[in-house]
Amino acid sequence: xxxxxxxNCVNYSPHVYYPQVGRCLVFSTGVSESDxxxxxxRASIDELLNALGGEGSVYCTTCGATLxxxxxxxxxxxxxxxxxxxxxDEAIAEEARAD
Amino acid sequence: xxxxxxxxxxxxxxxxxxxxxxxxxSRALAYRGYGVVADREYYSNIVGRHSYIHxxxxxxxxxxxxxxxxxxxxxxxxxxxxxxFKDIESGGVLFYDKDVRAKKVTEIPSIEESLRSRIARxxxxxxxxxxxxxxxxxxxxxxxTTIGMSFQEIxxxxxxxFGIDPRSLSRYVSGIITSSAALLxxxxxxxxxxxFERVFAARAKLVEQNVYVADSVWRELKSYEGLLRLxxxxxxxxxxxxxxxxxxxxxxxIVAGLRYQSYYxxxxxxxxxxFLEKYEVSEVxxxxxxxxxxxxxxxxxxxxxxxxxxxxxGVRSSTATSGPGFDLMxxxxxxxxxxxxxxxxxxxQRGGPSTGLPTRGSQSDLLSSAFAAHxxxxxxxxSSGDHLDAFYDTVLAFNIAEKYQLPxxxxxxxxxxxxxxxxxxxxxxxxxxxxxxxxVPPGTYKRFNLEAxxxxxxxxxxxxxxxxxxxxxHDEFGHISEEPENRVRMYSKRIEKLKLxxxxxxxxxxxRVYGDEGGDFCLIGWGSVxxxxxxxxxxIAKRGFRGIYVDxxxxxxxxxxxxxxxxxxxxxxxxxxxxxxxxxxxxxxxAMAAGVxxxxxxxxxxxRPITLSExxxxxxxxxxxDVDRVxxxxxx
Numbered sequence: 033x034x035x036x037x038x039x040n041c042v043n044y045s046p047h048v049y050y051p052q053v054g055r056c057l058v059f060s061t062g063v064s065e066s067d068x069x070x071x072x073x074r075a076s077i078d079e080l081l082n083a084l085g086g087e088g089s090v091y092c093t094t095c096g097a098t099l100x101x102x103x104x105x106x107x108x109x110x111x112x113x114x115x116x117x118x119x120x121d122e123a124i125a126e127e128a129r130a131d
Numbered sequence: 132x133x134x135x136x137x138x139x140x141x142x143x144x145x146x147x148x149x150x151x152x153x154x155x156x157s158r159a160l161a162y163r164g165y166g167v168v169a170d171r172e173y174y175s176n177i178v179g180r181h182s183y184i185h186x187x188x189x190x191x192x193x194x195x196x197x198x199x200x201x202x203x204x205x206x207x208x209x210x211x212x213x214x215x216f217k218d219i220e221s222g223g224v225l226f227y228d229k230d231v232r233a234k235k236v237t238e239i240p241s242i243e244e245s246l247r248s249r250i251a252r253x254x255x256x257x258x259x260x261x262x263x264x265x266x267x268x269x270x271x272x273x274x275x276t277t278i279g280m281s282f283q284e285i286x287x288x289x290x291x292x293f294g295i296d297p298r299s300l301s302r303y304v305s306g307i308i309t310s311s312a313a314l315l316x317x318x319x320x321x322x323x324x325x326x327f328e329r330v331f332a333a334r335a336k337l338v339e340q341n342v343y344v345a346d347s348v349w350r351e352l353k354s355y356e357g358l359l360r361l362x363x364x365x366x367x368x369x370x371x372x373x374x375x376x377x378x379x380x381x382x383x384x385i386v387a388g389l390r391y392q393s394y395y396x397x398x399x400x401x402x403x404x405x406f407l408e409k410y411e412v413s414e415v416x417x418x419x420x421x422x423x424x425x426x427x428x429x430x431x432x433x434x435x436x437x438x439x440x441x442x443x444x445g446v447r448s449s450t451a452t453s454g455p456g457f458d459l460m461x462x463x464x465x466x467x468x469x470x471x472x473x474x475x476x477x478x479x480q481r482g483g484p485s486t487g488l489p490t491r492g493s494q495s496d497l498l499s500s501a502f503a504a505h506x507x508x509x510x511x512x513x514s515s516g517d518h519l520d521a522f523y524d525t526v527l528a529f530n531i532a533e534k535y536q537l538p539x540x541x542x543x544x545x546x547x548x549x550x551x552x553x554x555x556x557x558x559x560x561x562x563x564x565x566x567x568x569x570x571v572p573p574g575t576y577k578r579f580n581l582e583a584x585x586x587x588x589x590x591x592x593x594x595x596x597x598x599x600x601x602x603x604x605h606d607e608f609g610h611i612s613e614e615p616e617n618r619v620r621m622y623s624k625r626i627e628k629l630k631l632x633x634x635x636x637x638x639x640x641x642x643r644v645y646g647d648e649g650g651d652f653c654l655i656g657w658g659s660v661x662x663x664x665x666x667x668x669x670x671i672a673k674r675g676f677r678g679i680y681v682d683x684x685x686x687x688x689x690x691x692x693x694x695x696x697x698x699x700x701x702x703x704x705x706x707x708x709x710x711x712x713x714x715x716x717x718x719x720x721x722a723m724a725a726g727v728x729x730x731x732x733x734x735x736x737x738x739r740p741i742t743l744s745e746x747x748x749x750x751x752x753x754x755x756x757d758v759d760r761v762x763x764x765x766x767x
Binding site: 065 | 143146147179230241283296297302304
């Protein structure tokens with residue numbers, strides 16, 4: 033049985049560097065993966081496939097990679113944590129450039 | 132009793148606030164009177180790969196070098212700990228995010244496979260597992276204090292208290308990093324707040340939120356406050372610049388009277404031009420300085436050629452680039468040589484060939500810059516050993532370019548460009564602007580008058596003055612001429628200006644000797660190895676070897692007389708060359724220009740800076756054995 037906390041919810045969008053915190057796609061607020069609420073919805077393979085169809089990609093939190101292919105998604109879903117999308121940090125642009 | 136000198140590493144994913152952490156901490160330390168030098172190491176992708184700041188702090192002076200092992204490792208993520216745990220000395224401290232304790236080295240996709248295997252092998256040899264918790268155990272066994280804190284809790288609290296959008300979280304992770312480092316070093320919160328205020332200038336809310344983070348860190352880590360306390364600062368700084376090499380060169384260009392800068396963005400040169408763009412128009416005591424025209428051109432060919440154009444129009448002009456860009460500029464440099472156009476090329480070396488190691492340092496372009504461009508003509512190559520030297524040398528580069536009407540290459544590197552240091556304010560009383568402008572004589576103007584090696588230079592547009600410029604051989608007016616007698620005189624004129632440079636530029640601007648002569652060895656190098664070389668000379672003196680460091684500042688024309696004189700005084704014995712390259716090419720340049728054979732060479736070409744510990748060991752090895760060549764490679 034999957035624990036009903038944000039980190040396991042399909043509406044949890046993890047921060048690209050600190051996936052322990054992220055954004056709730058339902059309430060549009062910052063949450064931590066250990067938070068919980070009554071809107072919990074498990075990040076099932078079907079939900080993720082839907083997201084892939086709708087958004088064109090899903091995010092593998094374990095690999096830090098964007099997945100764009102159904103087979104790829106299924107392969108990663110066996111052992112990895114997946115999310116609909118990641119939170120990209122806007123401060124990245126203020127950091128080091130590498131041209 | 133605390134530490135008068137201390138080394139630390141701040142590490143995390145690139146783009147996650149590491150740069151900000153370095154800036155905040157450096158400014159906080161400088162505010163309290165500490166000397167700092169901090170090198171930034173990062174991958175050539177935009178985000179995500181492991182980056183780190185290697186910092187040396189001193190309560191007595193601005194540190195000159197970096198060293199291993201470090202006393203403190205402050206990590207933003209598990210990868211930092213896996214990559215650097217061996218760099219922490221016994222009795223040192225690790226600060227880490229305890230939410231990632233279960234992370235295994237095999238689960239971190241951003242670590243390159245070869246490095247991952249090496250770390251896994253090292254852990255196995257230590258009898259440790261592949262997870263972070265096991266590494267913590269190893270460190271504790273070595274007497275390292277491990278201090279964990281939940282980043283998640285701090286960030287969650289921050290999001291709830293201030294309603295912060297997770298898209299800007301890295302700004303606060305840098306707050307955790309700087310606060311924990313400051314607390315452990317015994318810095319006070321006022322100094323830290325000053326650091327936040329300087330870095331987040333005009334963003335008061337960000338300052339307030341980071342101060343809130345600092346308060347949280349202080350509450351949680353109170354018992355560790357001052358665990359690595361720095362000695363009370365004894366530096367004699369009244370005012371310092373906290374700046375990178377790029378910044379310092381840009382400031383010096385403004386002081387030198389630059390009016391035109393062109394560039395095509397490239398690491399590690401672009402930041403210099405970005406700085407100049409910020410200060411295109413400055414006002415000092417009600418007087419406008421400049422304006423400086425800064426143009427991002429479509430490529431480096433346009434960059435050099437437009438800078439030459441500005442020079443012909445009579446203004447001080449320059450361009451800044453690194454290896455791949457310089458290669459494209461070479462034809463333009465040849466044109467500048469042919470047309471006696473004063474232009475400064477600030478050349479920040481990085482690891483080559485080709486795009487090579489775009490964000491790593493190197494000194495491997497020495498020969499390329501000294502001998503670049505077809506045909507023979509006078510050009511000058513200068514180098515700088517540290518931030519302050521770079522300031523004065525930038526002004527010197529313009530003075531030489533204009534006085535002798537030739538291209539000057541100011542050869543720097545990524546180590547200097549990207550390292551931040553506390554720098555005493557340059558003595559502006561030492562700065563002389565020598566434009567070498569001669570009055571245009573009455574009568575028919577000859578741009579390339581052969582009566583003297585340096586002809587009167589009139590800017591384009593001078594009323595009543597006509598001139599011609601062409602890439603072809605030309606006569607005194609600038610008209611194309613293939614006539615042999617003219618060719619001999621004009622060709623020789625351009626080349627022989629180099630003799631004037633050699634004769635007229637003071638010796639101490641060409642070569643400097645540090646230390647007491649008459650010792651056991653002579654270490655020779657150029658550019659950014661100066662700091663670590665000086666420290667290595669001091670360090671090895673404690674082991675009974677006395678020596679000097681010879682900093683070759685003018686690389687072309689090579690200071691033959693000056694070097695020979697130094698070597699003669701030291702009996703030509705035990706000369707060792709050091710350089711960030713495979714060949715240690717300064718030795719070959721010295722052989723060619725001065726007939727000096729330097730067999731002993733210390734080379735590093737990993738793209739990481741030469742550190743004090745490895746250079747001292749290598750130097751000792753060359754002095755105590757028959758080994759002629761030592762390759763060093765420490766650093767991740």
